[in-house]
């Protein structure tokens with residue numbers, strides 16, 4: 001853990017030779033903890049699964065397929081996407097909703113991937129150079145949050161940093177051109193339509209002319225000019241024209257996100273889906289039915305919702321979203337027997353995805369079976385990005401079993417994973433006061449307390465500047 005408190009080298013060096021892979025990974029993890037505490041990240045398993053799948057498909061066709069990347073969706077209506085250290089790429093729900101095809105969405109992701117593989121992002125982080133790692137991660141997160149939600153971000157930054165630090169959040173014209181050029185190659189290799197990149201950028205640019213101050217956030221950090229669009233179009237048109245169909249998951253995820261956006265009323269959406277339910281291909285019609293089902297679910301019309309999802313899941317047994325929606329209906333109805341059965345079915349169909357096991361454990365806890373939940377948790381294999389949820393379930397299971405020391409101990413890990421280090425410290429202190437503390441646990445708690453305190457101390461470096 002000593003690595004965490006190393007001071008970083010000059011991050012403005014675009015060759016990136018000064019930061020080691022281990023430092024970059026630690027910086028990325030710390031950055032993501034900060035982002036978790038400040039932005040509304042989607043934990044929906046369908047959404048997470050989709051964005052990971054399309055992102056990794058593009059990475060595999062990028063100029064550095066071996067680099068680690070992690071993709072996530074930020075629930076925000078602003079049209080934006082951003083890249084952080086360690087290959088963390090955030091895509092706003094607003095960008096997905098406003099894309100007209102999957103290739104358009106892919107073109108922005110491919111562009112962001114190129115900024116990472118070409119190490120352009122480090123130039124924007126120059127201001128974070130020479131800081132301790134936790135402080136640098138907090139600062140980079142604050143810079144990104146500032147572009148995301150201008151008011152909130154600047155507030156968060158001034159709260160941790162009183163002095164004046166120069167922030168460079170926009171990429172240079174050369175960086176943009178390079179990211180377009182490499183992004184287009186990636187798109188073509190991944191079998192998306194390269195022409196969708198200039199088409200989407202042009203739409204964004206037109207939107208900015210139309211909306212003025214309400215222009216897409218993406219343009220603040222990735223300035224789009226007419227010459228850049230022309231240049232990108234020239235490159236894209238060298239590829240033979242081909243029709244690239246949208247995947248069904250793209251349609252379903254876009255539908256799901258539209259429903260969770262505050263901009264649409266459920267009533268209007270129902271009218272929309274009902275009007276379109278008999279139009280287009282069978283897949284397009286299925287997506288409209290799915291949307292209608294989700295609206296019914298929100299309105300707690302469970303039998304109508306279940307009917308739709310059951311029919312769809314029988315017609316398309318390999319489309320996971322229909323089965324997960326059916327499971328959601330069962331959970332909302334508190335029919336845990338049916339929910340467990342469906343989740344076991346999902347686990348069999350998709351054995352490599354631990355999300356369904358997480359959901360299963362969640363149901364065991366809701367159904368007041370903490371001992372069984374704990375047994376499952378101990379066998380569970382989870383990814384680093386699933387840490388927060390894992391620790392939360394563990395804390396809950398121990399809490400339900402009346403084991404307060406362990407409950408607070410894992411609650412501390414949960415808080416740390418979501419970027420609330422002071423909350424983590426409080427939980428450790430509660431654990432230290434709880435009954436049932438033995439020598440072994442006492443030593444673990446002391447060790448973690450010291451680690452969290454050191455990290456808070458390192459963050460104070462920002463205030464001192």
Ligand SMILES: [Zn+2]
Pocket residue numbers: 111115171175176179221222
């Ligand atoms: Zn860019």
